[in-house]
Amino acid sequence: MAWFxxxxxxxxGTLAxxxxxxxxxxxxxxxxLLMFLGLPPQAANGTNRVSIVLxxxxxxxxxxxxxxxxxxxxxxxAVPAVVGSLLGAWLALRVSDALFEAILVVVMLGAAVMMLLPQRAVDTQPLTPERLTPMVYLAMLCIGLYGGFIQVGVGVLFIVVLYRMLKIDLAQVNVFKVLIVLLYTLPALAIFVFNDQVRWSYGLVLAVGSMTGAWLAVKVNMGPQGALWVRWLTLAAIAAIIVRLLLY
Structure with missing residues (x-):
């Protein structure tokens, strides 16, 4: 692996x-980034899970x-999300590279649009077990399916389900999100490893950066105001990447 x-x-990785x-x-x-560095789409998809887990x-x-x-x-x-992620990872390994790249561009465009939509404030309340309805579990199954397949922009879906549907405040959404993502990504990563679609050297270096970024984020987990400038920085980077993918 070259120094650059x-x-x-x-x-x-730190930014992500x-x-x-x-x-x-x-x-x-x-x-x-992993694809730009030369990894095939399936291997990039699997390798990305290493940093997500860590x-x-x-x-x-x-x-x-x-x-x-x-x-x-x-x-x-997390239970329905894990079930969904197993199916999602299985499906991801069965699409062609060209189709995966096309899906990636569409997903990034869709996620960027969703991030641009105004965040209407809701009256939040603590989550209790009786509020976990079948519809919530179905939504988590779908999130797991999507996360197991591609993961890109899954945090937007968590905001829809946890903030909009369950009305949990955004600081607590982040607490729920990181544990659920960990639990459903582990079995998805195992499927990619089993199919030899993980490049460990790239994944572990990326993980060093992402763990540093995660540590910094926990220190400033301040809700919507703390995340506002992050959203615009992310959107700027996404715009550049979409252009690069279309020309790739």
Missing amino acids: EIVALLGI GFINVLSAGGSMLTLP QSISAVSNFRRAGASQFALSLRL
């Missing part, structure tokens, strides 16, 4: 880890040390 690849992986915890869209930077472990442990933990409820929400 290491620098790119560490730098973009920060974005993934505090807002959404980190994989919209890391997945195209940054999620970093974020969960730092949230716990900060006194923010929602393990029991997160585990209940």
Whole structure:
């Protein structure tokens, strides 16, 4: 691995880890980066999961040390997401590279549009077990399916389900999100590993950066105001990447 690849992986990884915890869209930077560095789309998709797992472990442990933990409820929400992720990862390994790249461009455009939509404030309340309806579990199954397939922009879906549907405040959304993502990404990563679609050297270097970014994000987990400038920085980077993908 060349020195400039290491620098790119560490730098973009740090930014992506920060974005993934505090807002959404980190994989919209890391997945195209891995492809630009020469990894085939399927291998890039699998390798990206290494950094997601390790940054999620970093974020969960730092949230716990900060006194923010929602393990029991997160585990209940994660069960359907894990089922969905297994199916999503299986499907991802069965699409052609050309189709995957086309899906990636469409997904990035869709996620960027969703990030631009105004965030209407809602009256939030603590999550309790009786509020976990069948519709919520179905939504988590769909999130897991999407995350297992491509992961890009999955944080936007968590905002829709946890903030809009369940009316959890955004700071707590981040606490739930990182643990659920960790739990459903582990089996998805295992499927990619089993199919030899993980390049460990790239994934581990990227993970060093993403874990650093996740640690920084936990320190500034301040809700919508703390994430506002991150969203615009992410959108600017996404625009550049979409142009590059269309010319790739």
